[in-house]
Amino acid sequence: MPRLSSTPRGFAVSPLRAAATPVATTLLGSACSLLPFIAEFPLFPDTGLLMALGWRLLRPELWPARAALGLGLANDLIVGLPLGQSAAIWTVLFLLCDLADRRLDWRSYWIEWAVALPLFALAVLGGWLFALAGGSGASLALYLPQLVTAIMLFPLAVRLCAALDRWRLNL
Amino acid sequence: MPSSSLRPGYSRRAHLSRFVGYVVAVVGLVLAGLLALLSALDPTGYGALKGVALDATAPVSATGRGGVRSVGDAVAYLRGYVRAGDKNARLERELRWARSREMEARAILYENSRLKALLGLRDRSADAVATTRIVGSSLAAQRSFATIFAGSRDGVRPNQPVRAPEGLIGRVLETGRLAARVMLITDGASAVPVRGLRDASPALAAGRGDGTVELRPLSAGQNPFRVGDVVLTSGTGGVFPPHVPVARVVRATRDLTIARPIADPGTVNYVLVQRAYSPPPLAPVVAAPSTAPTPAPAVAAPLPAPAPPADAAANVVANAAE
Numbered sequence: 001m002p003r004l005s006s007t008p009r010g011f012a013v014s015p016l017r018a019a020a021t022p023v024a025t026t027l028l029g030s031a032c033s034l035l036p037f038i039a040e041f042p043l044f045p046d047t048g049l050l051m052a053l054g055w056r057l058l059r060p061e062l063w064p065a066r067a068a069l070g071l072g073l074a075n076d077l078i079v080g081l082p083l084g085q086s087a088a089i090w091t092v093l094f095l096l097c098d099l100a101d102r103r104l105d106w107r108s109y110w111i112e113w114a115v116a117l118p119l120f121a122l123a124v125l126g127g128w129l130f131a132l133a134g135g136s137g138a139s140l141a142l143y144l145p146q147l148v149t150a151i152m153l154f155p156l157a158v159r160l161c162a163a164l165d166r167w168r169l170n171l
Numbered sequence: 172m173p174s175s176s177l178r179p180g181y182s183r184r185a186h187l188s189r190f191v192g193y194v195v196a197v198v199g200l201v202l203a204g205l206l207a208l209l210s211a212l213d214p215t216g217y218g219a220l221k222g223v224a225l226d227a228t229a230p231v232s233a234t235g236r237g238g239v240r241s242v243g244d245a246v247a248y249l250r251g252y253v254r255a256g257d258k259n260a261r262l263e264r265e266l267r268w269a270r271s272r273e274m275e276a277r278a279i280l281y282e283n284s285r286l287k288a289l290l291g292l293r294d295r296s297a298d299a300v301a302t303t304r305i306v307g308s309s310l311a312a313q314r315s316f317a318t319i320f321a322g323s324r325d326g327v328r329p330n331q332p333v334r335a336p337e338g339l340i341g342r343v344l345e346t347g348r349l350a351a352r353v354m355l356i357t358d359g360a361s362a363v364p365v366r367g368l369r370d371a372s373p374a375l376a377a378g379r380g381d382g383t384v385e386l387r388p389l390s391a392g393q394n395p396f397r398v399g400d401v402v403l404t405s406g407t408g409g410v411f412p413p414h415v416p417v418a419r420v421v422r423a424t425r426d427l428t429i430a431r432p433i434a435d436p437g438t439v440n441y442v443l444v445q446r447a448y449s450p451p452p453l454a455p456v457v458a459a460p461s462t463a464p465t466p467a468p469a470v471a472a473p474l475p476a477p478a479p480p481a482d483a484a485a486n487v488v489a490n491a492a493e
Contacts, residue, residue, distance in 0.1 A: 033309070033310040034307055035232070035310065036232045036233070037307075037310060037437075044310035065192065065193065069200070069203060073203070080224075080318075081207075081314075082207045083206055083207065083210045083217050084202075084204065084207035084210065085203075087199070087200075087203035088200055091196055091199060091200040092200060128313055130208075130313070131313040131314055133211045133212065134314070135211075135359070137359045138378075138379060139380075142381050143313060
């Protein structure tokens with residue numbers, strides 16, 4: 001193990017840092033929607049979900065599906081969505097991730113992307129359905145640009161998660 | 172495979188704990204879905220919890236807003252510099268036209284106030300509650316909400332109308348102590364009763380969620396709107412005070428009228444939160460004959476929709492629409 005033995009910092013891993021980094025960065029992702037731009041048109045992707053799915057696909061054993069309940073609820077409060085909306089949608093996505101993990105025997109860059117695409121589409125569809133329940137008559141086609149930006153930014157989010165993962169585990 | 176928790180092998184205990192984990196997730200999922208449906212149907216629910224979150228997050232947006240605005244201002248300034256010459260000529264032309272209209276408007280305003288006094292009619296307050304800034308908006312959400320930096324501490328309450336000097340912005344949806352969330356008129360769930368400036372045809376301005384509103388005429392028959400028409404609030408049904416510019420028609424076909432809001436929440440400097448408008452009641456007018464015997468009760472019928480001071484409003488709008 002030349003690489004590990006050459007690490008000057010050794011194996012010391014702070015358990016707090018290891019556990020808190022993914023949660024903190026996902027919350028920061030949610031907080032991206034607080035950026036002081038005024039949008040009348042949903043082009044900005046759901047950055048909280050980008051980070052959450054980035055971590056989930058990078059480290060399948062990191063969070064159980066129920067962790068999405070808490071992360072989603074925090075996202076609802078930060079973004080200002082109807083309380084429980086992202087909690088419900090994100091949990092569905094995490095359960096589907098578990099399902100995908102059981103089906104897929106190996107992973108690659110393209111497979112992760114192919115898994116993420118329908119998940120984001122589902123998230124947009126779910127958000128539209130909840131908006132519909134809230135009395136909004138906006139058409140589904142309106143959210144297509146948001147879906148495209150999310151898909152495009154997903155590799156970036158995974159890269160970010162991977163870099164944070166190395167820092168978190170002192171590798 | 173990296174994960175042991177996903178493939179627990181033959182351990183009974185591992186199987187059981189995985190099963191319990193999924194039960195928790197699914198039960199939580201159902202509860203969260205119900206919660207979201209409840210708060211989607213009743214946006215003011217869980218106000219306390221959401222208010223605290225709103226208070227905590229609004230300062231974050233507010234601090235960065237100044238920088239973003241000055242970048243936007245710089246771009247507008249450069250653009251204005253390039254087109255200064257012909258803009259100046261056009262503005263002078265408009266000013267001459269506007270001066271003459273202003274005198275007409277003053278005369279009409281005077282006549283209007285006299286007529287209102289005659290009828291014993293008094294508009295119930297379009298008082299200002301708070302003057303504040305828009306600090307952020309729902310960037311990723313499927314709804315068009317904005318955050319303003321004034322809350323229940325300043326007297327802001329749900330359902331109060333919010334306007335900018337140029338025109339209507341929306342109405343307050345929920346409040347924290349320091350900040351409040353505003354549903355913009357372009358949100359898919361927003362509907363504002365309006366009236367055309369040109370022929371006073373009544374319509375409903377329903378948000379489309381993409382930064383425009385759809386005008387739905389309340390009268391059957393031909394589409395009363397043409398491209399360039401401006402609509403004002405009619406005050407019907409309360410909440411929104413009358414005569415506030417709302418939108419300008421950008422596309423009109425046989426059965427679809429699309430209009431763009433006159434006040435752009437991304438560029439307005441200050442917004443005004445007003446007390447919710449309540450239309451003047453009919454009862455005092457009917458009881459009035461002792462003081463003013465001439466207007467018989469028959470006059471009371473058209474009262475809820477008094478004729479707009481069309482020219483005065485035209486002046487305001489002509490300036491705002493440019």
